[in-house]
Structures are given as C-alpha cells and as structure tokens.
Amino acid sequence: MAQPDATHPPENVVQMRKIVKRFPGVLANDHVDFELRRGEIHALLGENGAGKSTLMNILAGLYRPDSGSILVEGRPVNFATPRDAIRAGIGMIHQHFMLVPSQTVTENILLGLEEPRFRLQLARYDQRVAELGERFGMKVDPRARVWQLSVGEQQRVEILKMLYRGAEILIMDEPTAVLAPTEVEELFSILRAMTREGKSIIFISHKLHEVMAISDRITVLRRGRVTASNLNTHEVTRAELARLMVGREVIFSLDKKPVTPGEVVLKVEDLWAENDKGLPALRGVNLTVRQGEIVGLAGVAGNGQRELAEVITGLRKATRGRVFVSGEDITNRPVRQGIRRGVSHIPEDRTHVGSAPNLSVTDNVIMKNYNQPPISRGWILNAVAANGYAERLKKEYDIIVPTLQTPVRMLSGGNLQRVILAREISSQPTLMIAMQPTRGLDVGAIEGVHRLLLAQRENGAAILLISEELEELIDLSDRVVVIYEGKIMGEVSDGNVEEIGMMMTGIPQDAIRAGEADHDR
Amino acid sequence: MTDNLPARRNLLSRIPFQVILEPRLEEPPRWYPWFITILAVVIALLIGAVILALAGGNPWATYAHIGRAAFGNLGVLSDTMVKAIPLMIVGLACSLAFRMRIWNIGAEGQFFMGAFGASAVVLTPMLPADAPSWLFIPCMLIAGMLCGAIWGFIPGFLKAKFNVNEIISTLMMNYIAISWNNYWIFAVWTEGGFQMSRVFPRNAWLPRLTDFAAEVPLFRGLTTHFGLVLALVAAVIVWLILYRSQWGYEIRLVGDNPRAAHYAGISIGRNIVYVMMLSGALAGMAGMSEISGVVHRLQGAISPGYGFTGIIVAWLAKLNPLAVIPVSILFGALILAGREIQPSGIPKMMNGIILVCLIASDFLLRYRISITRRMEEE
Numbered sequence: 032m033a034q035p036d037a038t039h040p041p042e043n044v045v046q047m048r049k050i051v052k053r054f055p056g057v058l059a060n061d062h063v064d065f066e067l068r069r070g071e072i073h074a075l076l077g078e079n080g081a082g083k084s085t086l087m088n089i090l091a092g093l094y095r096p097d098s099g100s101i102l103v104e105g106r107p108v109n110f111a112t113p114r115d116a117i118r119a120g121i122g123m124i125h126q127h128f129m130l131v132p133s134q135t136v137t138e139n140i141l142l143g144l145e146e147p148r149f150r151l152q153l154a155r156y157d158q159r160v161a162e163l164g165e166r167f168g169m170k171v172d173p174r175a176r177v178w179q180l181s182v183g184e185q186q187r188v189e190i191l192k193m194l195y196r197g198a199e200i201l202i203m204d205e206p207t208a209v210l211a212p213t214e215v216e217e218l219f220s221i222l223r224a225m226t227r228e229g230k231s232i233i234f235i236s237h238k239l240h241e242v243m244a245i246s247d248r249i250t251v252l253r254r255g256r257v258t259a260s261n262l263n264t265h266e267v268t269r270a271e272l273a274r275l276m277v278g279r280e281v282i283f284s285l286d287k288k289p290v291t292p293g294e295v296v297l298k299v300e301d302l303w304a305e306n307d308k309g310l311p312a313l314r315g316v317n318l319t320v321r322q323g324e325i326v327g328l329a330g331v332a333g334n335g336q337r338e339l340a341e342v343i344t345g346l347r348k349a350t351r352g353r354v355f356v357s358g359e360d361i362t363n364r365p366v367r368q369g370i371r372r373g374v375s376h377i378p379e380d381r382t383h384v385g386s387a388p389n390l391s392v393t394d395n396v397i398m399k400n401y402n403q404p405p406i407s408r409g410w411i412l413n414a415v416a417a418n419g420y421a422e423r424l425k426k427e428y429d430i431i432v433p434t435l436q437t438p439v440r441m442l443s444g445g446n447l448q449r450v451i452l453a454r455e456i457s458s459q460p461t462l463m464i465a466m467q468p469t470r471g472l473d474v475g476a477i478e479g480v481h482r483l484l485l486a487q488r489e490n491g492a493a494i495l496l497i498s499e500e501l502e503e504l505i506d507l508s509d510r511v512v513v514i515y516e517g518k519i520m521g522e523v524s525d526g527n528v529e530e531i532g533m534m535m536t537g538i539p540q541d542a543i544r545a546g547e548a549d550h551d552r
Numbered sequence: 553m554t555d556n557l558p559a560r561r562n563l564l565s566r567i568p569f570q571v572i573l574e575p576r577l578e579e580p581p582r583w584y585p586w587f588i589t590i591l592a593v594v595i596a597l598l599i600g601a602v603i604l605a606l607a608g609g610n611p612w613a614t615y616a617h618i619g620r621a622a623f624g625n626l627g628v629l630s631d632t633m634v635k636a637i638p639l640m641i642v643g644l645a646c647s648l649a650f651r652m653r654i655w656n657i658g659a660e661g662q663f664f665m666g667a668f669g670a671s672a673v674v675l676t677p678m679l680p681a682d683a684p685s686w687l688f689i690p691c692m693l694i695a696g697m698l699c700g701a702i703w704g705f706i707p708g709f710l711k712a713k714f715n716v717n718e719i720i721s722t723l724m725m726n727y728i729a730i731s732w733n734n735y736w737i738f739a740v741w742t743e744g745g746f747q748m749s750r751v752f753p754r755n756a757w758l759p760r761l762t763d764f765a766a767e768v769p770l771f772r773g774l775t776t777h778f779g780l781v782l783a784l785v786a787a788v789i790v791w792l793i794l795y796r797s798q799w800g801y802e803i804r805l806v807g808d809n810p811r812a813a814h815y816a817g818i819s820i821g822r823n824i825v826y827v828m829m830l831s832g833a834l835a836g837m838a839g840m841s842e843i844s845g846v847v848h849r850l851q852g853a854i855s856p857g858y859g860f861t862g863i864i865v866a867w868l869a870k871l872n873p874l875a876v877i878p879v880s881i882l883f884g885a886l887i888l889a890g891r892e893i894q895p896s897g898i899p900k901m902m903n904g905i906i907l908v909c910l911i912a913s914d915f916l917l918r919y920r921i922s923i924t925r926r927m928e929e930e
Contacts, residue, residue: 346815367817376815384815387808394801398816401801412798 122193293322327508636884642862658722660859666836669699700836708828
C-alpha cells in the first residue's frame with residue numbers, strides 16, 4: 032500500500048473538505064467536512080436522505096462532487112470511477128450485494144481483476160482467499176457457490192473482495208440492515224479484527240444502538256449538513272445523538288392510552304401452512320386479537336411470521352385449521368374477501384409486494400379501494416375522485432412527492448412506507464396485520480409509525496404487530512406472543528424480556544414457568 | 553498505488569470540463585419522451601442521408617421522393633392509410649397485452665383467424681349472398697373478432713392455468729392459424745384450383761371512399777376503407793379501458809407488479825385470459841378489416857407480417873393506444889414508399905436505422921448527461 036512516509040504516518044487517512052453535491056431539487060451535501068483516522072471505526076449517522084450515502088459514494092468514486100476536495104493519505108485525489116478509488120485503497124460495500132450467484136466465492140472475488148490472466152488456477156486462488164479470510168476471522172468456503180451462502184456470508188464475500196483488492200479503508204453502507212441479530216455480532220467482531228490489522232472503517236447507519244456499540248467516533252449528518260463531527264462515542268448519549276440526527280427531542284417513551292379490549296376480531300385456530308419450499312412453516316398456531324388491542328408477535332426471523340401474515344390475509348393457503356375475522360370464516364378465501372371484511376396488511380416487502388413501482392402515487396394509494404365508490408362509478412375509474420383521495424392522504428400522512436403522478440419508485444424508503452401506511456390505515460381497518468412496519472426507517476419516521484399504530488388501537492382496530500425489534504414490540508403491544516418454528520411458545524403481557532428471549536430460542540412458557548417453580552422450591 | 557494515478561489521468565484532466573452520465577433521479581417532464589422520440593427520428597434520417605450520399609445518391613431528393621410517394625397527393629396518402637389500418641389495430645392488440653406484460657407474439661395468427669372467421673360468414677355461407685351490407689359487415693366483424701378471441705384464449709388459458717410460456721405458445725399458434733387457413737383455401741373454398749376463395753359479393757365489402765365518388769368527386773379512386781373508423785374507435789376504447797376503467801387499472805397493476813396485484817385482491821389468471829381474448833379479438837378485427845376492406849377474398853398472402861410489425865408499432869408508441877395511430881401511419885408510409893424507391897435495400901435500411909435510434913433514445917430517458925467543471929486540484 033502507498034504509505035508516503037512510514038515514520039510519520041498522517042493521522043487522517045481520509046479528509047473530505049467542503050464537499051458539495053447537488054441533485055435536481057436537493058442539496059444532498061452542503062459543504063460537508065469529514066475525516067477518518069487510521070485504525071478507527073467512524074460512524075456516519077443520519078436519517079434516511081441526510082446525505083450519508085451520497086457523501087460516501089463520492090469517496091468511493093461513484094459520484095463526483097460539484098465542489099470540494101478529498102485527500103487520501105494526505106494527497107489530493109480525484110476519482111472518476113470506483114476503480115480509481117479502489118486503487119487508492121478505498122472500497123465500499125453496498126447494501127445490495129453485487130455478486131454472481133452461480134459462481135464460487137473465489138470466482139466472485141477474482142472477477143474484474145487483471146490477474147489471473149487466462150488460466151484460472153482456481154486452487155491457488157482458493158488458498159489465498161481462505162488465508163485472507165482467516166486473517167480477519169472470516170470463515171468462508173472459497174469453493175462454495177454464492178447462492179448457497181447466507182446473507183451474512185455473502186456480505187463477508189463482499190468484504191473479502193475489497194480486502195483482496197488491497198482496500199485499506201472500508202465503507203460499509205448500512206451493513207446490518209440485512210442481517211439477523213447473531214450475524215450482526217459476527218460482523219462486529221470481523222470489523223474489530225480489521226481495525227486491529229490497521230484498516231480504517233466508515234460505518235454508515237441510522238441505528239443508534241449499533242453505532243453506540245461499534246464505533247470509536249461519530250459524525251452526524253442532517254439534511255446534507257454536518258450537525259456534529261468527530262464525537263467520541265463513549266462521551267455521548269443516545270438521546271443526544273437522536274437530537275442531533277432528527278433536530279429535535281425524540282420521545283423514546285410512547286404515550287399509550289389505556290384501552291379496554293373489545294370483542295374478538297381475529298381468531299386463528301390450529302393453523303397449519305407450508306412455506307415456499309413446501310416445508311411446514313406453521314404447525315398448529317392458535318391466536319386471538321381483540322378490538323383496541325395490539326398483539327405483538329415476537330420471534331427470530333423465519334419462524335413462520337411471514338407465512339402467518341400471508342395465510343390471514345389470504346395470500347397463502349392453509350393446509351389445516353381456521354381463520355375467523357369478526358366471526359366469519361375466511362380460511363383459504365380469496366384475498367378480496369378479507370379486504371371486504373376490513374383486513375389491512377402492511378407487508379414486509381414494500382417494493383415487491385406492497386407497491387407497484389412504476390405506477391403513480393395516486394394509483395398506489397387506491398390499490399385497495401379502486402373498486403369501491405366514490406373512486407369507482409360502474410366500471411369507470413373516477414380519476415378526479417382518485418386524485419382527490421390521494422391529495423387528502425398526501426396531506427394527512429405527510430407524503431413528500433413533487434406531484435401525485437410521480438412513480439413511487441422515485442420515493443425514498445420512508446416516503447414509500449408512508450404511502451403504504453396511508454393506504455392501509457385510511458381504509459379504517461377492523462384488523463390490521465403490520466409486518467415490520469418500521470424496518471429501514473429512521474428515528475423520526477419510526478416515531479410517526481408508532482403513533483399511527485397507537486391511534487388505530489384507540490380507534491378500536493385489532494392489530495397484529497409482527498416485528499423483530501423486541502423493544503418496539505414491548506413498547507407498543509398489550510400482549511406479546513412468541514413464535515418458534517411455527518408454534519406459539521407462550522404469551523407475555525408484562526414486558527418480561529428474559530422470558531420472551533427464552534421462548535424465542537424454543538423453550539415453551541410452561542417449561543420456563545415449571546423450571547422457575549422448581550427453583551423456588 | 554496512488555502514485556500512478558495522476559500520471560494516467562494527466563491528459564484527460566487538462567480539459568477543464570467533463571461529460572458524465574448520471575442515472576435520472578426524478579421523472580423527466582411529460583413532453584420529454586416525445587421530444588426525444590422525434591429527435592431520434594430526425595437523427596435517424598440524418599444518418600440515412602449520410603449513407604445515401606456515400607452510396608452516390610442525393611439524400612434530399614430521395615427523402616423528398618419518399619415524402620411524395622407516401623404523402624404527396626390524396627391518392628398516395630390514401631394508400632398509406634390502407635397500409636396503416638391493419639398496423640393500427642394490431643398495434644392496439646399488442647399494446648393492450650404488453651401493458652400487462654403478457655407477450656402476445658401471436659397477433660399474426662389471430663389476424664389470420666380473424667380473416668378466416670370473417671370469410672366463413674361469406675363462404676360457408678352463413679348469410680345468403682344477397683344479404684344487405686348492414687347485416688353482412690357486423691356479422692363478419694363479430695365472427696372475425698370471435699375467432700381471434702378464441703385464438704387468444706387458448707394461450708391465455710394455458711398461461712393462467714398451467715403457466716405455459718405465452719411467448720412460445722402464441723408464436724407456435726401463428727403457424728397453426730396459417731396452416732388452418734391454407735387448408736380452407738386449398739381444399740374447401742378453392743376457386744378453380746387456385747389457392748384462393750372466390751371474390752366476396754359487393755355487400756360484404758367494407759365501404760371505401762371511392763364508393764362515394766358519385767356524391768364527392770374528390771374521393772374517386774381512393775381506397776381508404778371503413779376499417780380506419782374501426783381502428784380509431786378501437787384506439788379510443790382501448791385508451792378508455794386502460795386509463796379510465798377499473799379493469800384497466802387492474803391490467804396496469806398486474807403489468808407493473810403481479811405480486812402487488814395479488815396482494816390487492818386482483819385475480820391474475822382471470823385477467824390474463826380476458827386480456828389475451830381482447831388482444832386476440834383486436835388482431836382478429838384487423839384480419840377482418842383487411843379481408844373485407846382490401847383483399848375481398850380469402851387467400852394465403854393477406855399479411856406481409858402485420859402481426860409482427862404491430863409488435864414494433866406498439867413498442868414505439870410506448871404502449872400508448874393513441875400514439876399507436878401516428879406511429880402506424882409512419883410505418884404505413886415506410887412500407888409504401890419503400891416499394892416506390894427500391895424493392896429492398898434502402899427502405900429496409902431506413903426502417904432499421906429508425907428503430908435503432910428509437911431504442912437507443914430510451915437511454916436518455918433513464919440517464920442524464922451533465923457537463924461539469926473539473927474539480928480544482930491543489
């Protein structure tokens with residue numbers, strides 16, 4: 032690597048000065064300064080759209096700044112392509128991996144390199160990749176094909192790709208967004224191993240607890256500007272960071288009014304269903320949700336949560352058992368039947384299930400009521416009524432779009448989620464299935480979603496909240512039910528985190544209680 | 553590793569400005585796509601001009617000749633329209649199906665089935681030869697559209713029920729339709745051993761402008777037929793369906809994201825069948841209009857590939873039913889003028905260049921070019 036002067040290594044490996052980047056209508060970076068020290072993990076914190084990714088894309092050579100300068104190892108650089116940036120030792124690992132699924136790990140790592148030239152000699156390179164992985168505590172089989180790997184392993188391949196290319200500075204763009212909690216821990220230990228080897232890491236995130244856990248220093252961006260730079264992580268509090276990020280005090284405790292639950296709205300009896308691979312995903316689930324009640328469904332991802340939501344909303348067939356909504360049996364009935372009974376559904380996958388990316392905001396918000404008056408008039412779709420309805424939702428739910436005709440693919444994640452929430456809540460549902468409603472949103476937006484859910488509860492809706500954020504579940508829910516391998520392990524209404532945690536690992540509540548009783552005796 | 557960087561870029565960095573391509577982050581204004589499309593055609597004509605000049609021809613004289621041959625007087629304009637009518641209707645058929653991302657490559661076969669259905673009314677005969685026009689033409693229209701719809705239903709049903717790839721099934725069904733037609737003209741309806749049926753009685757012909765020459769002398773010899781009215785009405789109806797009806801909303805939703813459509817409670821299978829049937833009916837209508845408006849008998853050579861050209865028309869019109877009309881006229885003109893200049897070669901080349909430019913112009917809708925000042929370096 033290029034180290035201009037080994038005896039006096041410059042403290043800052045990267046210095047970005049007065050970076051300005053303008054996108055049509057947005058000033059994404061407004062005279063941003065940023066510095067990175069050798070061997071540190073520097074968190075770049077900010078809400079969605081604060082300009083974190085833009086700034087780092089500039090450093091990685093994907094965008095060019097409109098003005099400003101960048102110094103790497105004390106020398107001015109001017110990257111035209113990511114290749115230039117990698118040559119200067121800067122590698123970025125994006126949220127969406129850029130791997131060829133049918134090729135092996137080694138093949139993916141070698142892809143696009145000048146060496147090996149013609150003869151692949153994969154065995155030799157397999158060896159090198161394995162060695163490199165070991166050095167940083169990453170276990171990856173170089174001969175495994177990428178499609179066989181878990182998301183966490185694929186991320187490791189991306190990291191190895193950059194290390195193999197000689198990256199000294201790694202930019203991680205929201206690396207934990209796709210990972211399970213255990214994988215996050217592994218990633219953190221890999222990051223620490225890399226800093227021990229003298230690598231420097233920029234960690235882009237909007238999750239406060241992760242930033243607090245992993246970073247040495249923090250720079251906070253808000254609306255394209257730096258609101259605080261180079262804070263020492265151990266000297267700041269979460270509340271301070273949240274304020275810097277959002278620009279106002281964030282209320283971590285919610286204003287939850289007491290509501291007496293009413294009649295049973297959702298009743299699930301001995302429900303069985305299969306997953307996409309044809310394996311049993313639900314194995315005899317029993318569940319009830321009443322009016323004015325939020326029931327949280329906790330569990331490690333992939334234990335049947337998605338399948339349960341899909342069976343209730345009619346998207347998936349049940350193999351056994353019954354689903355009742357307001358007393359009517361809607362098991363294996365068409366989706367429309369449920370919609371008519373007032374079932375609304377916030378799906379986990381916003382872009383692939385919850386919205387039609389190339390259709391306009393108007394077309395997306397009328398998805399559930401296009402066939403009901405006033406939007407429908409006979410077989411006609413009343414465009415004026417539809418636009419009026421969309422205009423109203425836009426105001427009520429604070430959706431930020433240039434016009435209602437804008438295709439929703441142009442919307443940011445938070446805004447898209449607002450479009451979906453607006454559609455699902457405005458139908459005044461009797462039952463709401465909310466799956467990961469706050470995933471990928473920033474602190475301010477999460478607070479907004481929580482308020483909307485609580486307002487629905489006060490309006491007498493029955494809400495089944497499925498989430499992987501335990502804190503969210505406990506704060507919002509009246510009862511938390513735990514699912515493990517398609518079975519309900521038990522129910523907690525006093526926010527006993529320990530008990531929930533044990534049930535999430537597959538210990539039934541009866542067993543836990545019995546154990547405690549034994550202990551007491 | 554940083555060392556060789558400045559050296560390599562020395563030459564480039566002397567230019568104070570640089571051109572970069574950036575993905576568009578916001579929607580371009582409404583007029584922009586059409587502006588780009590027209591620009592692409594102009595550029596294509598310029599490229600064509602250069603090639604014509606290199607080949608020793610006078611490009612401007614050639615273009616003027618093409619213009620005259622297609623739009624020069626009422627007579628040729630009428631001929632252009634005659635060529636454009638089947639393209640319009642088939643273009644609509646394709647636009648509708650493609651809007652739902654159902655790749656109906658079978659418009660050619662549905663066109664032949666439409667022609668067959670319309671002919672059957674005359675030749676079976678289902679109606680006596682002296683039946684009046686007002687009875688003949690609607691019956692032929694219905695029979696043609698019905699046959700086309702059946703030809704669309706089969707692949708649509710297979711797709712909805714068994715997920716059979718509609719590209720393959722519709723393509724293959726083209727050959728069945730053509731052979732089916734051949735059977736009837738060779739074996740059953742052959743006229744004196746020729747591979748064509750007898751000429752239809754006059755009351756089974758679509759009215760043409762020249763039929764009104766007695767009242768309006770200007771119309772003498774103009775062969776533009778009633779099919780044009782059918783095409784324009786169909787375009788408006790398809791537009792209304794797509795943008796102003798609930799069904800059209802379902803079509804657009806399924807086309808953009810089938811999973812979202814399912815989630816919204818829309819039956820995808822049923823929509824596939826309906827759309828394929830309507831698409832087939834439209835292509836069948838094109839076949840009926842051609843047989844009853846131009847050819848006036850059933851024969852083998854009734855389509856120079858209208859069903860396939862319709863696919864291109866639909867794409868160039870960006871699947872907008874109203875834009876299908878002008879695009880079809882442009883293609884009609886190219887087909888007609890092509891025959892005027894040279895049987896092959898230049899006209900095909902022009903077609904090709906226009907297509908390539910149009911497809912390439914799509915790039916500008918997704919990316920923008922920006923010219924920026926190079927950063928100041930210390």
